[in-house]
Each structure stands twice: as structure tokens, then as C-alpha cells.
Amino acid sequence: MTWLERLVLDLRAARARAYVRVVGTFREPQGVLLDAVFPNLGMCAFVLLYRSLGAPKSFEALAVVGGVMTTFWLNVLWGMGAQFFWEKQNGQLQLYFAAPCSRMAILGGMAVGGLAATVLRSLVGVALGVAVFHVRLAAFSPWWLAAVFVATMAALYALGMMLASLFLLYGREAWHTCNALTEPVFLLSGLYFPLRTLGAVGAVAAGLVPLALGVDALRQVLMGRAAHGLFPMRLEFAGLCALAGVLLVLARASLDHLERLSKREGRLTQRWQ
């Protein structure tokens, strides 16, 4: 098989897997409602809290950006990290491992499809912020916004691709692992307050959790100085690009490790084992 044939195969596999995500979004309207509206309720609560305390208007914008990014984190955690676990439970994972396409292509398809579906859901948060709460943003560069958003998503979904294998290796119910990770990451990412507030912990979190760095950088693009950024935005952008690369390599390595372990021990990817 030439590299070109392999590339075409992997692109076809990624497109097919992304298709499931996108189609699934539109065929389950009640799911859209739950995924789009409920994560934004936390954001609404913080906006109302800041408003009732008479905090500066910039804090409301800060909470809206954090709330919008919440939808992506939930998708990464439940739709990427836990996905191989669900696939194993319904017997599908071994079909992926028996197929000739790359498992990274399947994970990539999941990521692209999940991202596309979640963008639609996150627009609900944007609409709530702009139309209901009338948050105001500084004049911003759309190019920087696009660049930082893409880098954040690349790092975030690469983390999800890595988690997909790690969840299976960890061997616990994905359900519990997702629950255990949700709130700590919310806190460490400073979703509803400036990351700088966490001090040294915030700096460490920025280096480990792409969501933290991404949210902080996006706030700086959209709000300027009012974002109370942790590091200069360009430095954070570079950090996000580096994280995306490192996490992709780690995702590949953990996937290979999972496959080797599965073949050696006869479990992990196979149902009931």
C-alpha cells in the first residue's frame, strides 16, 4: 500500500466517523437541547451573580467566554475520552482494531465530527451572551480569534484522543472517570473567573490543561486588558500549538500501547474481557 493509498483510506475513515457525529446531532433534537442549553445554565448563573454584585461588565463577558468553552470540554470528555469505552461495550472497538485504516483516523474523525457538532451547540451560548445578557467585547482581530480558537481546539481534541486510550487502560467505568474529571477541570481552567486568580496553580494548570490556556488566550483576544490574562496572548498561543503537537504524539503513543497491551493480554478492546 503506497502512502497515497493509505492517506486516502484514512481520510475516508475519518470522514465516515465524523459523519456519525454530525448526523447524530441533527437526528436527536432533544439531545441538542440538553447539550446546548444545560451547560450554559452555569454560565447564566455566573453572569447574574456578577451583575447582582455590581462587578465590572468585563466579568460578565469573561463568564460568557468560559461558558461557551464548557460545551467543548464536555464534548471532549464524554464524546472523545469515554468513546472507546462505549465502543468496547457494544462490541465495536474490535471491529476498529481489525480494520485496515488507522485508529488515529477514526479518532480524528470523531474529533472533527464532535467539534463541528459542538460549534453549533456553543452558538447557543454566544447567542445567550449577546442577545440576553448584552455582553460587550473590545474591538478584536478576527484572525487572532480564528488562530487561537483553532489552536485551542487542536490541543483540546488531541487531549480527548489521548484520553480515549487512557480511559480504557485505567479500566474503570468511563462514566465515573468523566464525572471525576469534570468539575476539577472547570476550576483549574478558570472558566468563570480569570485564571490569574489561581496564581501559581493557574500557571501549572495552563501548562497541563489546554482548556485553561485556550480560555485565557481567547479572553485576551476578545476582551483585551479587561481579560486579566495570565501570560501574554501570543505566548499562550504558542503554548497551545506546542500542547497540540505534544498531545497528538502522546495520543498516538497511548493508542499504540493500548493495542499492544490488548493483543498481549487479550482484553481491553474486547467485549466482556
Add this chain to the structure above:
Amino acid sequence: MPAPEPIHAPAVETRGLRRVFGASRGAGEVVALDGVDLRIERGEVFGLLGPNGAGKTTCIKILNTLLFPTAGEARVAGFDVVREAGEIRRRIGLVSGGESSGYGVLTVRECLWMFSQFYGVPGAVSGPRIDELIAVVGLREQANTRINRLSTGQRQRMNFARGFVSDPEIMFLDEPTLGMDVNAARRLREFVLEWVRARPGRTVLLTTHYMAEADQMCDRIAIIDRGRVLACDTPAALRRSVQGGQHVEVEVRGEPGDDDLLAEVAGVRVAWGAPHPERGTLTLKFRLPDERVLGDVLRTLEDRGLAVQGLSTRETSLEDAFIRIVGRGLDDEEGS
């Protein structure tokens, strides 16, 4: 540089294949395969028959590159299952009966298309092929129905079609008709045979719990138990390998006296009785190496005052051969 195509290699070849599962949760080591030697030629429909836990599925998983062997060698289409898994995956298909595949939000057609893409099948090829497979498995009316609205049987049939969507060189069917209704199973068996006939060189490795299925479909059968191949031959040769000819059942009325009432008839190898209290009769089952001995048996029964109420004969079946070789039936627990 692309790997060479070993076109003259057998479809499957294993030498001394061994797989041991490690001890876990207090259980000891389990030897699933213990030195399996197999050679399956291109174009064969080959059956792997064995009781539960014999090692059939482990063997299939190794050949599908889902498990490493602990020792020995396995090659599929001439490629090594450990070192050349990628080359093998392009050439094989796998259907496990009782499994379902796909996502509930997809329709049957979309699901089959998705799997065709994992094998890189171009759209112009996959479309007509999917239509054909949907017709074969009898899901034409459900082609645009979401999978989560299908019955269990319909999902199984879709799963069967899924395995063929890449038109593989070597197809692994692991209990493919498990739980299917009789008509659907028969249609799928016919499809497999036609699929092999219409595509010279295509190979099927089948594991099944249904003796008749193996007998009808397979060119050769390997009987496997406790991880070892006990016999490997054509179904006819396996039947012939069991000593004894016709199986006879005679229903008699009267008191047989002692259990060994046919011992004096030369050549009758097995004889035992099953009483029918509601009719006041007894069924004697035995095997005759030569049908001419049947007259002696009937005379002996008459001499003992037993009135023959009915008589039936049948040839040695694959199941008889299996029981003789393995020592128990397919569904019997070990030691029972």
C-alpha cells in the same frame, strides 16, 4: 516500499500456534490454543468445530490480528499476524454472530457505508455492493431505517452484511447464524456458498455450533478441543473415520430381561434402551457395521419375545463423528 503480494501462499497457515491467557483474579493460566497446525487453501470453505472453550474464537482473533500468539506462527494470505498485521487487515473480513455493530442514529445503508469507508471502498463500488447485500440479508424495506429501530434479528443480519461490504479475500465467520431464524440462516448460508463460488480464490473460515451447517457448507473441517486439533478432513471422511455403519433404532414391546440382550449378535457394537412407559415400549439404539446383521438382530429380539413396533435407520452423521472424536457433544459440558 510496499510489501510483496504472496499470491501463492495458502489463505491461512498456522504452525504450533499456542495462546495462553495469564492468571487473573485468582484463576490459573488458561491454555486456549496448544500447538495448532492448520493449512487452509485458497477457495476453501473451512470449518472449525469444537465445544465451548475449545479455542475456536481465540484462533480467529489471532488470525484477525486482534491477539498475539504466545508461541508458534500464524500467517494469513501469506502475511505474519504479528509483523504484518496491516497487510492482513486489508484482506480480511470478520463477522461474529450475536454481535451488533454500528450506531443507533445511522440507517442500515449509512452504517454499511461507514464500514465500507474504514476499508477504503470507493463510493462508486460501495453503493451497488451495499444495495446487493441489503437485498441478500432481507433488509431492503429497512434500508433507510435507523438501526436503533431494528429488531435483534435484523441487526444481526445487518452485521452479517457489514462483514462482506469490503469484499474480503478471506472471510472469518464466527458463529454467523447464531440466534437467527431458520429462513434467514438458510439464506445467508446459501449466500456464502454462492459468494465463494462466484469469486474463485476467496476463502471462508467458519466456526459454528450447528453440525448441519458445517456439514452443508464446509469443504474441510477441523475438530478442535482443549486447544488442540483432533481431526481435520472432509465431512465425508470424518464420518467414514468413525467405525460402524448404519445407526438403527428399534422400538419393541415386551420385557427385555437383561441389558445385554444383543451381545450375542456379532458386530453390534452399542446397544442401550430408552423406555416409553406411556406406550409400554422400549427403544433400542445400536450401530451396525453391516446391514446384513440386522436380520440376526430382529430374529434375536423375536426369540426373546419382543415384538418389533417400529424400525428406523440412518447413516453416521458428522455429529456421531464429532462425539466419537471429542468424547462429548458440542453443547455438552466437559465431564458430563
